[in-house]
Amino acid sequence: MAGNARRGGQGFELAMMSPALILLAAISFIPLFTMIWMSLSKVGLIGGLSFDFIGLDNWRHLFTDPDIGSSWILSLIYFAATVGAEMVLGTLMALLIHSLIKGRNFVLSLVLIPMFIAPIIVGLLGRFLLDPSFGLYSWFLSATGLYDGNILGSVGPALAAVIALDIWEWSPLVALIVLAGLTAVPTDILEAAEVDGASYRHKLVSIILPSILPILLVALLIRAMDAIRFFAIIFITTNGGPADSTKIIPIRLYDIAFRFFDLGYASAVGLTMLVFSIVIATVFVRVLQRKEAVV
Template sequence: MTTRVKRPGQGFELAMMTPALILLAAISLVPLGTMIYMSLSKVSLIGGLSLSFAGLANWTRLFTDPDIGASWLRTVVYFVATVGLEMVLGTLIALLVHSLIRGRNLVLSLVLIPMFIAPIIVGLLGRFLFDPSFGLYSWLLASTGLYEGNVMGSVGPAMYTVIGLDVWEWTPLVALIVLAGLTAVPTDILEAADVDGASYRHKLWHIVLPAITPILLVALLIRSMDALRFFAIIFITTNGGPADSTKTVPIRLYDIAFRFFDLGYASAVGLTMLAVSIIIATVFVRVLERREATP
């Protein structure tokens, strides 16, 4: 039977951290509790804020609302497309930058530029570049015969456009994370593989990718949490249109809360998003822990 040894000064450290922990708990738990209560209430803003208990009415409406179901379907499409492309492209870019002998810092600086642009600015750039009257990208698409209509005003191309803008902005983040993981790949194993005559494909598949798998999972977790609740680019470019073709759950939540002021129902939708985020994060953490525990 093992006995836990109390480290000297541990009680003092806990006492010093207690005020910050209490403040953090208040900041986190009070809004969460308020949202849970609002999701069980009918919220009225006429004559001031008033809440009347409504039971599970908002939750029943949530699971029977076809608009929310359609928004979740679009969110899944947006999530899979953006995260999948960013992981593949980011890994490829990281491998290319890592293989450079000269000019690596310059190339990396150029690659990371989109990541430092605010999402709202990216949305504004996309809106102007794809404008059907004077947008550069719209002109290029029309000149090459690929597409001659209004990109942001068409059901299919609008979703492709917001996905492309998200991928353009956040692929550098994945590349930076993967590049950091590539520096930890054992060089002696790679040198031994070179001596044995292993090809680059075999080294990549059997040495490099297994070594950076935990880093890839971390990058996937970070981007998954962000893509699930991403708002700014879609709001600035299409605002969920045309015909709700890009209205993901965050955009739908904004409309419910700040256009229709149905705060009780909005709280239920927001808590559902929180639950899905927690489930995804838990799955990734479990996979990462299992991966680290495997000898």
């Protein structure tokens, strides 16, 4: 009887949830299947939307297009530089804020300001500060002799500039996540280590970092998912230039879809980004599950 009642309760819950599940499935799968069909078609826009099936032509073009290859290489460089720096700086900021005795909330409020600014505004701010005529940062670099030129108009410095803007905006998010994890570090173990004469470095390596490792993986997953589709700051500051030196794959996708209106090819590029995101998420989730199983 108890088993029948339990199955009846589960059936009622499923029936109540089914409208939301059907709506969620429609919102998720209809666009996905449409993109898959578009990637196998030549999409026409003149005289109305039309789909001419061309098989795997878009996919063959995708895997032989040198521009796509260069954009993926830039995306991986951008991905590694931003996510790696944000994890390190965010963790350091969290450790410093956590060690404060007074004024912790005030300092945290100041640190979190960049992440509440819209990426488009960050891009506009960066373009203004890096302008070679009146930009504050450009003037400072020129006055100190570090760099005298157009930062956003030069191949190497442009990529470094947009990476720095991304790090400035999103390192506070990592700091906030890690700071939440630091509150769960067992204080009794830290106190015992202090009694035994352990230095802060030993406590950090042996107690603090292992305790917050799952939180670090969560922060890494969140930033990795966002970094692969990063768009706004680069679009506002350089729009992929100069000489395609900052044209990561989302900017390339935008150009294909909305400048050249090749929506079939753009769908194939977008699906590769989706697959890459799924692979990255799967790897991080499995690593996180293994760490939780060990703990």
